[in-house]
Amino acid sequence: MVPEVSRLAYTSRSAFRRVLAPFSMPRQKAPDNPAGRLSLISRHLAPVYPINTPYTVERIPDTIDTSLLPKNQTRTLSTTTIKMSQPPHATLLIPGPIEFDDAVLQSMSHFSESHVSPSFVATFGETLSMLRKLFQSTDSSAQPFVLSGSGTLGWDLVASNLVEAGEDVLVLGTGYFSDGFADCLRVYGANVTELKAPVGTKPTLAEVEKALSEKKYKAITVTHVDTSTGVLSELKDLSALVHKVSPDTLIIVDGVCSVACEEIDFDAWGLDGVVTASQKAIGCPAGLSISFFSGRAMKAVENRKTPPASYFASMKNWTPIMKNYEAKKPSYFATPSPQLVHALHTALSQILAKPVTERFAGHKAASDKIKKAISDLGLKQIAAKPDEQAHGMTAIYLPENVKGADLLPILAKKGVVFAGGIHKEIAIKYIRFGHMGVSVLDPNRGDVDKAINALKEGLAELGYKA
Amino acid sequence: MVPEVSRLAYTSRSAFRRVLAPFSMPRQKAPDNPAGRLSLISRHLAPVYPINTPYTVERIPDTIDTSLLPKNQTRTLSTTTIKMSQPPHATLLIPGPIEFDDAVLQSMSHFSESHVSPSFVATFGETLSMLRKLFQSTDSSAQPFVLSGSGTLGWDLVASNLVEAGEDVLVLGTGYFSDGFADCLRVYGANVTELKAPVGTKPTLAEVEKALSEKKYKAITVTHVDTSTGVLSELKDLSALVHKVSPDTLIIVDGVCSVACEEIDFDAWGLDGVVTASQKAIGCPAGLSISFFSGRAMKAVENRKTPPASYFASMKNWTPIMKNYEAKKPSYFATPSPQLVHALHTALSQILAKPVTERFAGHKAASDKIKKAISDLGLKQIAAKPDEQAHGMTAIYLPENVKGADLLPILAKKGVVFAGGIHKEIAIKYIRFGHMGVSVLDPNRGDVDKAINALKEGLAELGYKA
Numbered sequence: 001m002v003p004e005v006s007r008l009a010y011t012s013r014s015a016f017r018r019v020l021a022p023f024s025m026p027r028q029k030a031p032d033n034p035a036g037r038l039s040l041i042s043r044h045l046a047p048v049y050p051i052n053t054p055y056t057v058e059r060i061p062d063t064i065d066t067s068l069l070p071k072n073q074t075r076t077l078s079t080t081t082i083k084m085s086q087p088p089h090a091t092l093l094i095p096g097p098i099e100f101d102d103a104v105l106q107s108m109s110h111f112s113e114s115h116v117s118p119s120f121v122a123t124f125g126e127t128l129s130m131l132r133k134l135f136q137s138t139d140s141s142a143q144p145f146v147l148s149g150s151g152t153l154g155w156d157l158v159a160s161n162l163v164e165a166g167e168d169v170l171v172l173g174t175g176y177f178s179d180g181f182a183d184c185l186r187v188y189g190a191n192v193t194e195l196k197a198p199v200g201t202k203p204t205l206a207e208v209e210k211a212l213s214e215k216k217y218k219a220i221t222v223t224h225v226d227t228s229t230g231v232l233s234e235l236k237d238l239s240a241l242v243h244k245v246s247p248d249t250l251i252i253v254d255g256v257c258s259v260a261c262e263e264i265d266f267d268a269w270g271l272d273g274v275v276t277a278s279q280k281a282i283g284c285p286a287g288l289s290i291s292f293f294s295g296r297a298m299k300a301v302e303n304r305k306t307p308p309a310s311y312f313a314s315m316k317n318w319t320p321i322m323k324n325y326e327a328k329k330p331s332y333f334a335t336p337s338p339q340l341v342h343a344l345h346t347a348l349s350q351i352l353a354k355p356v357t358e359r360f361a362g363h364k365a366a367s368d369k370i371k372k373a374i375s376d377l378g379l380k381q382i383a384a385k386p387d388e389q390a391h392g393m394t395a396i397y398l399p400e401n402v403k404g405a406d407l408l409p410i411l412a413k414k415g416v417v418f419a420g421g422i423h424k425e426i427a428i429k430y431i432r433f434g435h436m437g438v439s440v441l442d443p444n445r446g447d448v449d450k451a452i453n454a455l456k457e458g459l460a461e462l463g464y465k466a
Numbered sequence: 467m468v469p470e471v472s473r474l475a476y477t478s479r480s481a482f483r484r485v486l487a488p489f490s491m492p493r494q495k496a497p498d499n500p501a502g503r504l505s506l507i508s509r510h511l512a513p514v515y516p517i518n519t520p521y522t523v524e525r526i527p528d529t530i531d532t533s534l535l536p537k538n539q540t541r542t543l544s545t546t547t548i549k550m551s552q553p554p555h556a557t558l559l560i561p562g563p564i565e566f567d568d569a570v571l572q573s574m575s576h577f578s579e580s581h582v583s584p585s586f587v588a589t590f591g592e593t594l595s596m597l598r599k600l601f602q603s604t605d606s607s608a609q610p611f612v613l614s615g616s617g618t619l620g621w622d623l624v625a626s627n628l629v630e631a632g633e634d635v636l637v638l639g640t641g642y643f644s645d646g647f648a649d650c651l652r653v654y655g656a657n658v659t660e661l662k663a664p665v666g667t668k669p670t671l672a673e674v675e676k677a678l679s680e681k682k683y684k685a686i687t688v689t690h691v692d693t694s695t696g697v698l699s700e701l702k703d704l705s706a707l708v709h710k711v712s713p714d715t716l717i718i719v720d721g722v723c724s725v726a727c728e729e730i731d732f733d734a735w736g737l738d739g740v741v742t743a744s745q746k747a748i749g750c751p752a753g754l755s756i757s758f759f760s761g762r763a764m765k766a767v768e769n770r771k772t773p774p775a776s777y778f779a780s781m782k783n784w785t786p787i788m789k790n791y792e793a794k795k796p797s798y799f800a801t802p803s804p805q806l807v808h809a810l811h812t813a814l815s816q817i818l819a820k821p822v823t824e825r826f827a828g829h830k831a832a833s834d835k836i837k838k839a840i841s842d843l844g845l846k847q848i849a850a851k852p853d854e855q856a857h858g859m860t861a862i863y864l865p866e867n868v869k870g871a872d873l874l875p876i877l878a879k880k881g882v883v884f885a886g887g888i889h890k891e892i893a894i895k896y897i898r899f900g901h902m903g904v905s906v907l908d909p910n911r912g913d914v915d916k917a918i919n920a921l922k923e924g925l926a927e928l929g930y931k932a
Binding site for chain 1: 552553555558560562563564565566571572574575576577578579580581583613614615616617618619621622625626649650653654743745751752753773774775776777778779780799800801802803804805806883885
């Protein structure tokens with residue numbers, strides 16, 4: 001691990017100089033208009049800017065003597081001995097929230113810190129830098145965002161910043177969640193075309209190519225894994241196609257149920273945005289909207305003809321803040337959640353302790369095992385084609401005479417919580433099994449075997465024979 | 467305490483019946499349009515509605531056998547013995563986030579639960595009901611909301627739901643945060659008039675009356691305590707005035723730095739909305755936007771001519787969900803944060819263990835003591851008039867030759883973290899001392915005395931003599 005305290009102490013002294021130096025400079029009145037106020041924030045990035053702005057003054061707590069910080073609640077990797085252990089509880093195997101590691105939950109109860117303290121700013125900054133690695137991105141013009149909110153807030157980020165009212169967006173329809181993204185886009189005035197596939201499949205590349213040739217789209221959205229069906233959308237070839245036939249179209253991915261369990265090679269695949277949430281394969285409790293945008297997407301926000309159509313979800317408001325945090329400079333637009341950010345830091349540290357490709361392979365191996373067991377049981381998946389099956393969840397059609405409302409309570413009594421169906425056309429006909437994070441990667445847990453056995457036994461108890 | 471497990475088990479059985487009963491009814495395809503989809507959610511409230519909707523099917527995990535739930539991580543009041551204790555750290559006395567109680571932080575590391583499990587639904591429902599008590603409201607047409615987000619999201623709730631583009635809003639200007647509220651209102655198209663008072667004061671009732679007589683305003687906003695100045699705005703007489711001279715105008719309060727430390731008698735005072743955050747006097751870590759709206763405000767949302775101007779902050783999307791949770795029925799629009807909601811439940815349980823009036827009196831007593839100490843030190847407050855001084859924070863002008871950048875690190879070394887100034891006109895001339903929650907109400911902590919002594923010593927070390 002990084003020698004925590006000494007590094008923070010250095011940050012603190014350097015921050016101390018930044019705070020003191022400009023005190024002799026002429027004060028400058030902050031402008032009254034919002035753009036001006038935000039421009040003050042962004043100028044944080046230039047250390048020569050005078051301090052007398054609401055935001056820069058918030059730097060003063062930088063000067064806290066970090067040697068006072070306790071050493072026994074610093075960030076810990078799972079390899080470190082953690083004293084906390086969770087009370088026994090049914091294993092949560094729904095497609096998010098997932099089971100959390102002890103160290104992640106321990107980070108949730110971090111003592112109270114100022115959102116502009118050097119220790120928290122360092123934690124937040126490192127968290128943003130780690131997201132770049134999760135997305136395998138080295139393009140410094142790309143920008144990570146971590147905001148307090150549900151995953152759904154990511155749709156607002158896209159709809160109110162990347163698209164302007166009246167612009168056309170092509171939504172690839174794979175289920176419940178692509179419908180939601182379309183709804184959100186319409187709220188902010190986008191002209192949405194939905195290219196819908198039958199339940200359990202995704203639009204073909206030929207259909208996408210045809211749609212793109214008929215209209216000029218500002219953006220195309222794809223739900224990487226639609227949590228309602230477990231359908232996986234392939235991103236690499238899709239993105240290549242869009243770049244070929246409609247090079248100006250931004251490629252936006254809803255990665256809520258895919259980030260950290262399905263491979264995403266952000267730069268190499270030429271993606272423009274991925275929005276996700278904390279509580280799925282990333283393995284951090286719910287409450288954070290996490291997103292990553294390309295330099296091209298950031299330019300689109302900058303070059304808007306109209307201001308962003310939301311305030312809390314405005315990327316113009318948040319970009320300078322995220323840049324500051326990553327540069328280990330405190331700044332303020334709205335108070336983040338230090339505890340959730342600590343937990344995300346712990347979760348990302350655990351993820352990045354090994355190559356991410358190993359993580360994706362681990363999820364694939366567990367998924368293959370589960371899919372084989374499902375098939376051996378004589379059951380079918382909503383996603384029929386193997387190359388359209390997600391690796392972090394499985395949506396399973398129930399046998400004809402078995403009802404979810406009978407089976408799920410039996411599974412729960414066996415200590416395994418699955419989810420019911422959610423796709424409106426087939427909701428009562430299937431169940432969903434989430435297999436992400438520690439439940440598949442920690443070999444000591446045995447969650448997958450427990451779940452498969454519970455499913456076999458539960459179905460047998462209801463009279464089903466494979 | 468409520469006999470937890472048996473009550474939950476009952477909820478579960480009754481939910482089980484709700485799930486099973488409609489299975490024999492004809493399936494109904496959910497409509498494709500957003501309004502129709504949301505209408506499906508709201509129909510959850512009618513138990514006769516068929517189950518085959520995305521949302522109702524999410525009820526299935528209701529049937530988890532709650533006797534499986536562990537008993538050692540249920541909700542605990544501060545009177546219960548809690549084993550956890552926080553590592554030593556500098557006492558955070560900024561105007562939010564504040565110091566948190568052990569039991570609240572313990573709730574943050576609750577093991578993972580489904581957001582639609584009966585135990586979590588019960589916790590969320592009770593949390594919403596407790597908010598009614600915090601606002602001293604018994605009007606069943608009033609509606610509490612708890613969303614994942616920063617306090618700032620409350621501004622979006624107001625600006626995108628209660629006001630339509632082109633409508634006039636009067637913003638009472640008391641500092642940095644009223645400016646922010648005005649910015650947010652403008653983003654969603656409101657026509658904003660700011661009635662600004664000089665630094666350290668608030669607009670007078672006569673000025674408000676004059677402004678209201680000049681234009682018909684859809685809403686008036688007031689920052690109950692402006693965290694940038696510590697100026698307290700009196701609500702009771704203000705609301706009476708608005709009801710008298712402009713009875714159709716909605717009265718909206720930014721209560722981020724006032725809820726749970728300043729009295730708010732929501733029904734009696736005729737307020738229409740209070741928006742706040744979790745991390746200040748409520749004493750729960752940051753990450754939740756908490757708000758409370760009158761029946762009249764809810765009607766204004768219902769009767770909009772245009773749809774709400776945001777998606778994640780749409781009250782039309784969230785209202786049925788909040789009503790369902792409070793009725794202990796699971797439903798889904800976006801995933802809430804179970805851990806933060808558990809922590810809020812614990813914090814509200816602690817608050818409501820005593821009459822709220824005692825809590826307000828406790829904050830006033832501590833504030834009086836602090837203000838006297840400040841005055842005895844020969845220091846002045848930004849809020850000069852005693853009846854305009856907040857009771858949960860004090861903004862203190864520094865002596866002429868003392869700089870915040872020198873004083874704050876000295877205080878930090880003494881184990882007390884204060885905040886710098888934030889009001890743009892006077893930022894480097896003052897510091898802010900937050901005194902909310904356990905730091906003033908738990909007599910065993912001694913935080914207030916420690917802070918006053920540190921301030922005295924720190925000023926003396928910098929050569930200041932009272």
